[in-house]
Amino acid sequence: MDGRPERETQELRVTAIALVDVGREWETPVPVESAVAPPLAAPRAEPLVPTRLLAVPAMALALLLAAIFSNALWPLDFLHVAGGGLWTGIDLFMGFVVGPIMRRLDPPVRGAVMRRLMPKMMVVMPTLALTTMTAGWQLARKLGVLDTPYPRHWWLVASFVIVAVLALTAFAVLLPANVGVLLELRKEQPDGQRIQRLMSRYTVCTAIQGCMQIATLVVMTRIATF
Numbered sequence: 398m399d400g401r402p403e404r405e406t407q408e409l410r411v412t413a414i415a416l417v418d419v420g421r422e423w424e425t426p427v428p429v430e431s432a433v434a435p436p437l438a439a440p441r442a443e444p445l446v447p448t449r450l451l452a453v454p455a456m457a458l459a460l461l462l463a464a465i466f467s468n469a470l471w472p473l474d475f476l477h478v479a480g481g482g483l484w485t486g487i488d489l490f491m492g493f494v495v496g497p498i499m500r501r502l503d504p505p506v507r508g509a510v511m512r513r514l515m516p517k518m519m520v521v522m523p524t525l526a527l528t529t530m531t532a533g534w535q536l537a538r539k540l541g542v543l544d545t546p547y548p549r550h551w552w553l554v555a556s557f558v559i560v561a562v563l564a565l566t567a568f569a570v571l572l573p574a575n576v577g578v579l580l581e582l583r584k585e586q587p588d589g590q591r592i593q594r595l596m597s598r599y600t601v602c603t604a605i606q607g608c609m610q611i612a613t614l615v616v617m618t619r620i621a622t623f
Contacts, residue, residue, distance in 0.1 A: 445579055446516045454524040461528055465535055473536040480529035481617075485610040487522065492607030496600035504589060511596070512582055519575040526567050530560055542620065549623055556616045563609050566602045574599045 457480075464472030495514075499507055537543050537553075545553060574595045581587045581595070 445576070445583075446520055450516065450520045453520055457524045457528045461531055464532065470536065470539060473532045473539070476528055476532035477536050480525050480532065481613075484522070484525040484529050485613065487525070488603060488606040488610045491518075492600070492603035492605075496603055499596065499600065507596075508582060508587070508592070511578055511592075515575050515579050519572065519579070522567060523572060526564060530564065533560075542623075545623065552616055552620050552623075556613070556620065559609050559613050559616060563606060563613075566606055566609075570602045571599060571606075574602070 460472075461476060464476055499510065502510065542553065577595045578592055578599070581592050
């Protein structure tokens with residue numbers, strides 16, 4: 398009976414010593430190198446245009462060069478008609494369908510749509526324009542259409558004017574507007590007013606291109622029936 402208090406006292410003493418040792422271990426300073434988390438790698442900036450989209454102009458250029466050097470009319474006619482049809486259809490759709498819808502969207506939704514749409518438009522539309530115009534010029538030269546006498550030659554002059562307006566709006570207005578919107582959207586704090594100005598310019602120019610494309614259909618169908 399007398400030894401029990403001594404044993405309990407010894408057990409309490411051992412427990413207290415163990416607790417003190419554990420507390421010292423927790424109080425041991427940790428080196429700064431192991432306490433600080435390693436720096437995260439900076440996120441890699443995505444390209445302005447996805448690399449996979451560059452296959453579109455590369456394929457179009459290859460087909461255009463093959464058509465020119467083949468010295469055959471059918472490949473040039475195909476590229477001119479197919480490229481012109483796609484160019485006209487997309488211009489009309491963007492100018493008279495997508496443009497009015499975009500103006501009515503909320504800014505966050507509009508920004509999400511532009512992030513997906515603009516890179517594709519920036520690649521596809523210049524490719525279609527260059528392919529259509531180059532194939533059309535080569536086709537007209539081979540068929541002797543450029544030597545059409547007046548007054549029919551005025552239809553050719555009208556087609557040249559329309560193509561010049563289309564090329565000017567495509568490469569001097571639409572393409573810079575596309576690039577400006579994409580660069581602005583990549584910023585941490587995009588300038589909403591600048592994006593709005595660029596998109597307003599873009600929608601107006603797409604409407605102008607749509608009207609020019611309708612005029613192109615009138616002129617080209619008339620030239621084809623000379």
